[in-house]
Protein backbone atom coordinates (compact mmCIF):
# COMPACT_ATOMS: atom_id res chain seq x y z
CA UNK A 1 0.00 0.00 0.00
CA UNK A 2 2.73 2.41 1.07
CA UNK A 3 4.65 1.60 -2.11
CA UNK A 4 1.65 2.41 -4.29
CA UNK A 5 1.14 5.79 -2.58
CA UNK A 6 4.81 6.61 -2.98
CA UNK A 7 4.68 5.73 -6.69
CA UNK A 8 1.51 7.80 -7.14
CA UNK A 9 3.16 10.81 -5.46
CA UNK A 10 6.20 10.44 -7.70
CA UNK A 11 3.99 10.29 -10.78
CA UNK A 12 2.11 13.45 -9.74
CA UNK A 13 5.39 15.25 -9.03
CA UNK A 14 6.85 14.23 -12.41
CA UNK A 15 3.69 15.34 -14.24
CA UNK A 16 3.62 18.70 -12.47
CA UNK A 17 7.31 19.42 -13.04
CA UNK A 18 7.18 18.49 -16.72
CA UNK A 19 4.15 20.77 -17.13
CA UNK A 20 6.03 23.63 -15.45
CA UNK A 21 9.01 22.97 -17.75
CA UNK A 22 6.80 22.99 -20.86
CA UNK A 23 5.15 26.24 -19.70
CA UNK A 24 8.57 27.84 -19.19
CA UNK A 25 9.61 26.86 -22.71
CA UNK A 26 6.32 28.09 -24.14
CA UNK A 27 6.77 31.46 -22.41
CA UNK A 28 10.27 31.82 -23.91
CA UNK A 29 8.95 30.97 -27.36
CA UNK A 30 5.96 33.32 -27.03
CA UNK A 31 8.33 36.20 -26.33
CA UNK A 32 10.12 35.27 -29.57
CA UNK A 33 13.41 34.71 -27.79
CA UNK A 34 15.64 31.98 -29.20
CA UNK A 35 18.44 32.20 -26.67
CA UNK A 36 19.14 33.98 -23.35
CA UNK A 37 22.53 35.30 -22.27
CA UNK A 38 23.19 35.69 -18.56
CA UNK A 39 25.58 35.26 -15.66
CA UNK A 40 28.63 37.51 -15.35
CA UNK A 41 27.79 39.79 -18.29
CA UNK A 42 27.29 43.56 -18.54
CA UNK A 43 23.85 43.23 -20.15
CA UNK A 44 21.83 40.03 -19.71
CA UNK A 45 19.82 39.58 -22.93
CA UNK A 46 17.18 37.49 -24.63
CA UNK A 47 17.89 37.32 -28.35
CA UNK A 48 15.29 36.88 -31.08
CA UNK A 49 15.90 35.64 -34.62
CA UNK A 50 15.83 39.32 -35.71
CA UNK A 51 18.66 40.18 -33.26
CA UNK A 52 20.75 37.27 -34.54
CA UNK A 53 20.05 38.23 -38.16
CA UNK A 54 21.97 41.50 -37.61
CA UNK A 55 25.22 39.63 -36.91
CA UNK A 56 27.72 38.66 -39.64
CA UNK A 57 26.91 35.21 -41.06
CA UNK A 58 29.45 32.45 -41.47
CA UNK A 59 29.29 29.19 -43.32
CA UNK A 60 31.59 26.34 -42.35
CA UNK A 61 32.01 22.86 -43.66
CA UNK A 62 32.37 20.07 -41.11
CA UNK A 63 31.96 16.33 -40.71
CA UNK A 64 28.82 15.69 -38.66
CA UNK A 65 28.48 12.86 -36.13
CA UNK A 66 27.68 10.40 -38.94
CA UNK A 67 30.92 11.38 -40.69
CA UNK A 68 29.05 13.18 -43.46
CA UNK A 69 30.60 16.39 -44.82
CA UNK A 70 27.99 19.05 -44.04
CA UNK A 71 27.63 22.79 -44.50
CA UNK A 72 26.56 24.69 -41.38
CA UNK A 73 25.55 28.34 -41.38
CA UNK A 74 25.00 30.74 -38.50
CA UNK A 75 26.79 33.32 -36.40
CA UNK A 76 29.95 33.03 -34.37
CA UNK A 77 29.36 32.30 -30.70
CA UNK A 78 31.82 35.06 -29.73
CA UNK A 79 29.85 37.66 -31.73
CA UNK A 80 26.67 36.64 -29.91
CA UNK A 81 28.36 37.06 -26.52
CA UNK A 82 29.69 40.53 -27.48
CA UNK A 83 26.05 41.72 -27.67
CA UNK A 84 25.82 41.09 -23.90
CA UNK A 85 29.06 42.99 -23.33
CA UNK A 86 31.45 40.04 -22.96
CA UNK A 87 35.00 41.38 -23.44
CA UNK A 88 37.41 39.85 -25.95
CA UNK A 89 40.74 40.81 -27.49
CA UNK A 90 42.90 43.19 -25.44
CA UNK A 91 40.28 43.18 -22.67
CA UNK A 92 40.39 39.39 -22.25
CA UNK A 93 43.23 39.31 -19.75
CA UNK A 94 43.92 39.01 -16.02
CA UNK A 95 40.87 38.10 -13.98
CA UNK A 96 38.71 37.82 -17.12
CA UNK A 97 40.68 34.72 -18.06
CA UNK A 98 38.95 32.86 -15.23
CA UNK A 99 35.58 33.34 -16.98
CA UNK A 100 33.99 30.57 -19.03
CA UNK A 101 30.87 29.94 -21.06
CA UNK A 102 28.27 27.32 -20.16
CA UNK A 103 25.99 26.36 -23.08
CA UNK A 104 22.68 24.86 -21.93
CA UNK A 105 20.25 22.85 -24.05
CA UNK A 106 16.51 22.30 -23.58
CA UNK A 107 17.13 18.64 -22.63
CA UNK A 108 19.50 19.62 -19.80
CA UNK A 109 22.67 18.79 -21.76
CA UNK A 110 25.45 21.32 -21.22
CA UNK A 111 29.01 21.97 -22.33
CA UNK A 112 31.67 24.49 -21.37
CA UNK A 113 33.95 26.68 -23.51
CA UNK A 114 36.82 28.85 -22.30
CA UNK A 115 36.48 32.42 -23.61
CA UNK A 116 39.80 32.39 -25.56
CA UNK A 117 38.39 29.51 -27.63
CA UNK A 118 35.80 32.00 -28.93
CA UNK A 119 38.15 34.93 -29.53
CA UNK A 120 39.92 35.61 -32.85
CA UNK A 121 42.62 37.52 -30.96
CA UNK A 122 43.58 34.11 -29.53
CA UNK A 123 42.64 31.69 -32.30
CA UNK A 124 41.56 31.45 -35.93
CA UNK A 125 39.22 28.64 -34.95
CA UNK A 126 35.54 29.27 -35.68
CA UNK A 127 32.86 28.13 -33.23
CA UNK A 128 29.39 28.60 -34.62
CA UNK A 129 25.93 29.05 -33.22
CA UNK A 130 24.37 27.47 -36.29
CA UNK A 131 20.77 27.83 -37.49
CA UNK A 132 21.07 26.14 -40.90
CA UNK A 133 22.43 22.84 -42.17
CA UNK A 134 22.96 22.28 -45.90
CA UNK A 135 20.89 25.39 -46.67
CA UNK A 136 17.87 24.45 -44.55
CA UNK A 137 16.73 25.58 -41.09
CA UNK A 138 17.79 23.05 -38.45
CA UNK A 139 15.10 20.47 -37.60
CA UNK A 140 13.34 20.89 -34.23
CA UNK A 141 15.32 17.94 -32.80
CA UNK A 142 18.54 19.85 -33.44
CA UNK A 143 17.63 23.54 -33.46
CA UNK A 144 16.60 26.22 -33.81
CA UNK A 145 20.20 26.79 -32.65
CA UNK A 146 23.10 24.36 -32.36
CA UNK A 147 26.76 24.82 -31.49
CA UNK A 148 29.10 23.55 -34.21
CA UNK A 149 32.82 23.14 -33.53
CA UNK A 150 34.03 22.29 -37.05
CA UNK A 151 37.56 21.11 -36.31
CA UNK A 152 36.83 19.21 -33.11
CA UNK A 153 37.32 15.46 -33.57
CA UNK A 154 34.42 14.52 -31.28
CA UNK A 155 30.96 16.14 -31.40
CA UNK A 156 30.30 16.14 -27.64
CA UNK A 157 30.29 19.96 -27.51
CA UNK A 158 28.04 20.37 -30.55
CA UNK A 159 25.14 21.22 -28.23
CA UNK A 160 21.75 20.84 -29.93
CA UNK A 161 18.65 22.91 -29.01
CA UNK A 162 20.65 25.65 -27.26
CA UNK A 163 18.51 27.79 -24.95
CA UNK A 164 20.94 29.58 -22.62
CA UNK A 165 24.47 30.98 -22.68
CA UNK A 166 25.84 31.71 -19.21
CA UNK A 167 29.15 33.34 -18.36
CA UNK A 168 30.55 32.00 -15.10
CA UNK A 169 33.75 32.42 -13.15
CA UNK A 170 36.04 29.67 -11.93
CA UNK A 171 36.42 30.03 -8.18
Ligand SMILES: Nc1nc2c(c(=O)[nH]1)N[C@H]1C(S)=C(S)[C@@H](COP(=O)(O)O)O[C@H]1N2
Nearest residue numbers: 065105106107109155156157158159160161
Ligand atom coordinates in the same frame (compact mmCIF):
# COMPACT_ATOMS: atom_id res chain seq x y z
N1 LIG B 1 21.15 18.94 -26.47
C1 LIG B 1 22.02 17.93 -26.68
N2 LIG B 1 23.06 18.15 -27.50
C2 LIG B 1 23.98 17.15 -27.72
C3 LIG B 1 23.88 15.92 -27.06
C4 LIG B 1 22.76 15.73 -26.18
O1 LIG B 1 22.57 14.67 -25.56
N3 LIG B 1 21.86 16.77 -26.03
N4 LIG B 1 24.82 14.94 -27.27
C5 LIG B 1 26.11 15.39 -27.78
C6 LIG B 1 26.95 14.30 -28.25
S1 LIG B 1 27.70 13.37 -27.05
C7 LIG B 1 27.20 14.09 -29.57
S2 LIG B 1 28.30 12.91 -30.08
C8 LIG B 1 26.51 14.86 -30.62
C9 LIG B 1 25.76 13.97 -31.56
O2 LIG B 1 25.37 14.71 -32.68
P1 LIG B 1 24.10 14.30 -33.55
O3 LIG B 1 22.90 14.50 -32.70
O4 LIG B 1 24.13 15.26 -34.71
O5 LIG B 1 24.26 12.88 -33.97
O6 LIG B 1 25.59 15.79 -30.10
C10 LIG B 1 25.98 16.42 -28.90
N5 LIG B 1 25.00 17.42 -28.56
Ligand SMILES: [Mo]
Nearest residue numbers: 154155156157
Ligand atom coordinates in the same frame (compact mmCIF):
# COMPACT_ATOMS: atom_id res chain seq x y z
MO1 LIG C 1 29.00 11.83 -28.19
